[in-house]
Amino acid sequence: MSEYILEMNGITKEFTGVKALSDVNFKVEKGEIHCLIGENGAGKSTLMKVLSGVHPYGTYDGDIVFEDEIQQFHRISDSVKTGIVIIYQELALFPDLTVYENIFAGNEVKQGGVINWNQTIVQSKKLLEKVKLDVAPDTLVKDLSVGKRQLIEIAKALSKDVKLLILDEPTAALNEDDSDNLLQLLKELKKQGITCIMISHKLKEVISIADKATVLRDGKTICTLDAAQGEITENIIIKNMVGREIEDIYPKRDKKVKGESVLELKNWSAYDPQIGREVVKNINLHVKKGEIVGIAGLMGSGRTELALSIFGNAKSYKIQGEMLLDGQTQKLKHTSDAIQAGIAYVTEDRKGDGLFLLQDIKSNISAANLKGIAQKGVINQNEEIKIADSYKKSLHIKASSLEQLAGNLSGGNQQKVSLGKWLFVAPKLLILDEPTRGIDVGAKFEIYSVMNKLIEEGLSIIMISSELGEVLGMSDRVYVMAQTEMKGELNIEEANQEKIMQLATQ
Template sequence: MSDYILEMNGITKEFTGIKALDDVNFKVERGEIHCLIGENGAGKSTLMKVLSGVYPYGTYEGDIVFEGEVQRFNEINDSVKAGIAIIYQELALFPDLTVYENIFAGNEIRKGPFVDWNETIVQSAKMLKKVKLNVDPETLIKDLGVGKQQLVEIAKTLSKDVKLLILDEPTAALNENDSENLLELLKELRSQGITCIMISHKLKEVISIADKATILRDGKTIVTLDAHKGEISESVIIKNMVGREIADIYPKRLDHQFGGTVLELNDWSAYDTQLGRHVVKKANIQVKQGEIIGIAGLMGSGRTELALSMFGNPKKYKVEGDMQVNGQKVQFKHTSDAIKAGIAYVTEDRKGNGLFLINDIKNNITAAHLKGISQSGVLNLNEEVKVGSEYRQSMQIKTSSLELAVGKLSGGNQQKVSLGKWLFTGPKILILDEPTRGIDVGAKFEIYTIMNELIKQGMSIIMISSELNEIIGMSDRIYVMAEGAITGELSRENTTQEAIMELATQ
């Protein structure tokens, strides 16, 4: 007989007449890793907010049964006291405090009325050992990489005697090594009897780690798959996620002839004065009209730095070398110069640098090209609505209104707004930095389809991506970087993941 630590029965949650969750049933067995999967907007985060008390008892229908008892969580502290902890994608750490201060923040070890800092440091060291993180507890959080910060967040959670650990896209911002370390830690925690729920868009991770996987679509439970019965595979997950089979994740495009060279770099270097080193070293690149160029490499290889140095150099690197756009030598002093020359850059950090999250959709789409909706220096708000409507339709942005704040959209729809914002500037060369990070497979397919349509129209695309399958599946040619240098060029026909990694580790 199954031993369920959690049962969520008939959960229904509405927002102003819209059902975000519709009679969802979700069960998790004690001591398993259970993945929760679905497209952006499927209801995953809403379900977890119901579970954690963010949406308190009485604001939803249905029952939460935890450890065999019906729960009525009115706030997050109620679920924490019961032994449930959630780690969100945006880590809740204090960067200017030490590791030990963060681990026991809000859960201080006291000796009488005072905090016992010596014991706090001792216990923090034990928690760090438990998550296999070898750092001094007195290290400041801001001095740690994202992967180590993630482990500190887990150590903080374990200090509260957690029984059910929920992780929301835990590897979204991690490199491959840190991701593997985190997944191994989750397996170790499972062996110690801790139950985990993991929300993830990375299907390979799900397949490698899940004991079971529950798929949500449009706020409804579609299916729960059992790995021990051989039910979890990429094709099965995709079919249930999107309601259709995607035989090829990367949409086919007709072979076409490329035009002439539209961008060329010769011995292009960028020196970061703050770091005191070159972040790009004598790069030589050519981009032809109608071509998708992939830039591959490990974290810290210089891919984003290369893109920024081309796009008006907003980081103020010391730049050397020759850059030509459409055969003309250019020197950009500002990003506005790059935009005027027909170059656009869609950042990897859409929430931090790409979008104004509190502004509405139409404001964001027109933000980079206000002249396009102005007359005699005055904004034409009717034109802004018109432009917003056009991009909402052409980019298939799923929203009830153009007045909706972008921060309330799913990750995939936010990415479409970010892309639409730069397409409105009318670029000829589009730089996409991690264009599908943190979005589900259905939204990825839509982004890829848009990319294919853009090159069909004669645009050229430079795509930076950490996903090797994406690089291989979408690129016509691939440049690989390591330690700021281009270490090799590969054609679409002779590229393998092994070939890319060999060049990326030189």
């Protein structure tokens, strides 16, 4: 038998004349953790969709060889039967069902054609132990954190006698502790003989866990790197991903702030009547013209809630405290008031809240400022195209045309469209919530470069980020939140990961 559990040979896949994959070769050895890396749009997810049967046999050229046999997967269930299971970034769980119902959904434990619920619960407990998740099987999934839901997805995969487990950006929405736990679990599954393919943009994770890493660029196989040969390093990965060396992922700029105050919050609190508690408590914060203020903290610390309370109180919280914009007291009752006052907010959930996925690029970019392209209440389509094209060029949005649907873009390009939408309203204060989540290192560098250019032009930025390297690399000052409160403010000269984490865990 071959040493390879999987061989994908000469895979070519086209979408309406555009080659997403071009003669891709990808081999995975049994029992290894193999990372698949590349910029957004490089073809990673498309390749895995070919492997899992989402793109069925006959819609691509090339061969899939699994356990020495050529496969023809016409649907996802075909790949699952052979032992290939894929877990997507957007988890496919039923929130209103229990843990055990989710683990065996579509794969029910039956006896005489009837579901045996007692045996289902017993087997669920064993699988939960295997993934080291200490929750009762009858817990509703909606009551669990994202990190625990991710482990349930893995338990669900294990219930199907998985041989090859594929994870697409498994830690994108996890905090550092949950990410570390997940990576440790993958190492333990490897010891049990389960082969794993992991797509990840987090180079630190790739370096820590990968036995091998294959790089795709522009739909082509660039190379396969071997950890045993010392080839999986940040510099080597980046060079192969982007086709050039990036010496410093955080582009340099002068961080000496001289501007006047743009935003100030005094004793700012927000009460959420839906959950019956304060989500932001007694915040004091200021942002000056031409600076990037980073807000760090663990998941659930109140960072996004703070942003929403500033942006016209988008969630209808009960607000207490004072907001000053350019030194003047403001009471913003709606997001339209915030936009009018010069505040824009790029959400962390670009697919759910940031974009109209079924509309094209130009419609998305103009969506927040239709008045800017309207004449007597009628949209000037030529002006819309002109504006959208200018942002497509300045933000380096990779797309076949302005008519391409936002939902068909890679994550990095979706983020650029979302950013372009809010830049079109010409804000003075831009709030970026997890601006580089789920995008590759090349796209990150481009986003950071745009941020620096905006700062040079006099814009102010609040950047919420769970990546401490990003906070330290891009911010002029750092605020740290924990348990809905602001625990400290650090000048960038004195800030480091240890100090931030110490404040974030108070």
